[in-house]
Amino acid sequence: MSQRIPIIKIGENLIVTFISDIDDLTALRLQKELTEKIHEENRSGMNVSGVLIDLTILDIVDSFLGRLISNIAQSATTMNANTVVVGIRPAIAITLVELGLELKGAYTALNVEHGIEILNDLKA
Amino acid sequence: MSGLEKVEELLRNKEKDILESWIKAQLENISTMRRDLISNTDLRAESINFLREFTIAIKLGVTDDVTGPEYDKIREFLINISRSRALLGFTPSETATFVFSLKESILPYIQEEYKGDVDELLRVINGVSNLLDKLGLLSFEEYSKGREEVIKEQIESLIELSLPVMKLWDDILAVPIIGVLDSKRAKIITENLLNMIVEFGAKYAIIDITGVPMIDSQVANHLFKTIQAVRLLGADAVITGIRPDVAQTLVELGIDLGEVVTSAVLAGGLEHVFKKLGYTIEIKR
Numbered sequence: 568m569s570q571r572i573p574i575i576k577i578g579e580n581l582i583v584t585f586i587s588d589i590d591d592l593t594a595l596r597l598q599k600e601l602t603e604k605i606h607e608e609n610r611s612g613m614n615v616s617g618v619l620i621d622l623t624i625l626d627i628v629d630s631f632l633g634r635l636i637s638n639i640a641q642s643a644t645t646m647n648a649n650t651v652v653v654g655i656r657p658a659i660a661i662t663l664v665e666l667g668l669e670l671k672g673a674y675t676a677l678n679v680e681h682g683i684e685i686l687n688d689l690k691a
Numbered sequence: 692m693s694g695l696e697k698v699e700e701l702l703r704n705k706e707k708d709i710l711e712s713w714i715k716a717q718l719e720n721i722s723t724m725r726r727d728l729i730s731n732t733d734l735r736a737e738s739i740n741f742l743r744e745f746t747i748a749i750k751l752g753v754t755d756d757v758t759g760p761e762y763d764k765i766r767e768f769l770i771n772i773s774r775s776r777a778l779l780g781f782t783p784s785e786t787a788t789f790v791f792s793l794k795e796s797i798l799p800y801i802q803e804e805y806k807g808d809v810d811e812l813l814r815v816i817n818g819v820s821n822l823l824d825k826l827g828l829l830s831f832e833e834y835s836k837g838r839e840e841v842i843k844e845q846i847e848s849l850i851e852l853s854l855p856v857m858k859l860w861d862d863i864l865a866v867p868i869i870g871v872l873d874s875k876r877a878k879i880i881t882e883n884l885l886n887m888i889v890e891f892g893a894k895y896a897i898i899d900i901t902g903v904p905m906i907d908s909q910v911a912n913h914l915f916k917t918i919q920a921v922r923l924l925g926a927d928a929v930i931t932g933i934r935p936d937v938a939q940t941l942v943e944l945g946i947d948l949g950e951v952v953t954s955a956v957l958a959g960g961l962e963h964v965f966k967k968l969g970y971t972i973e974i975k976r
């Protein structure tokens with residue numbers, strides 16, 4: 568039984584909020600759906616310029632999830648959308664660094680507000 | 692049974708006399724009595740309790756092994772006394788003397804009791820001495836454990852104390868690192884810094900390494916990891932306080948600080964951050 572994470576579109580940005588106990592299947596499905604959504608929007612003439620990934624309530628991260636977040640960011644970048652990851656907790660940040668995952672290609676911000684600011688600045 | 696039941700009876704009957712002579716002996720022994728550390732009432736209370744426990748223990752009669760469960764009570768009592776004395780600042784010999792000095796106060800009474808029977812006297816003295824020696828050693832051991840705990844606590848508080856993270860300006864935190872940066876301290880610094888960034892919503896952290904005596908590839912690696920973690924949170928870090936010899940070492944070791952902004956002095960780092968945040972410094976005359 569895998570859950571679904573909604574992909575919310577606000578303006579030219581897509582926002583996804585990770586749930587605290589996200590499992591591998593849900594995360595994989597999210598990656599697939601997110602890239603499809605960007606593609607779909609672009610095809611129908613709507614531009615997606617930014618993807619915001621909110622990890623505020625994520626409690627724990629393992630190597631799989633860490634790499635997946637990195638992959639989501641990179642695939643969004645290759646589809647010409649900036650990715651900003653927000654709300655990483657100190658413990659998660661330390662784990663990601665220990666795992667050697669720098670989230671290359673993604674911007675980071677302390678909270679959703681800063682994240683949206685960054686996306687808007689990048690678009691301008 | 693051991694035949695020490697008679698001694699138990701003796702101790703019980705003469706409890707008052709033994710206690711008085713023991714406490715008197717302890718108070719008179721200036722070299723091991725620390726009036727500045729323990730009050731007469733406390734000493735009296737401890738002595739009463741110990742003698743009582745000892746009387747119970749002697750009845751058990753097993754004098755060469757005090758690790759059994761039947762000795763739990765007196766062991767626990769001694770552990771408490773030894774640890775509290777370690778914390779109060781008694782020396783090990785002062786602590787152990789508390790136990791050993793009881794021997795001298797008991798022996799005259801035993802001698803009196805067994806006047807006619809030399810064999811029995813020797814046997815009883817041997818038993819009593821044995822038990823007291825074991826208990827003395829136990830107090831010694833527990834004293835060391837108490838001391839070790841004190842040292843451990845001090846080390847930990849020293850680590851904590853020496854790693855402040857302070858708010859320098861709106862959105863700017865400063866972390867002066869003083870002393871050797873090992874992996875344990877690096878971890879604490881990183882955790883403190885990240886928590887403060889979240890708490891203050893800071894955008895920049897200035898890590899000052901003026902007080903770090905030596906930088907090698909391992910220390911540089913710790914710094915890198917800290918900076919990476921800071922970046923993941925959406926903030927950025929600047930390293931300041933790079934001394935000439937440190938700069939040379941870094942170059943010689945082939946350590947490339949890459950994109951990390953560095954500066955020789957804290958002021959340089961602050962200026963860079965001010966610029967990034969759009970502040971200008973104006974001097975009014």
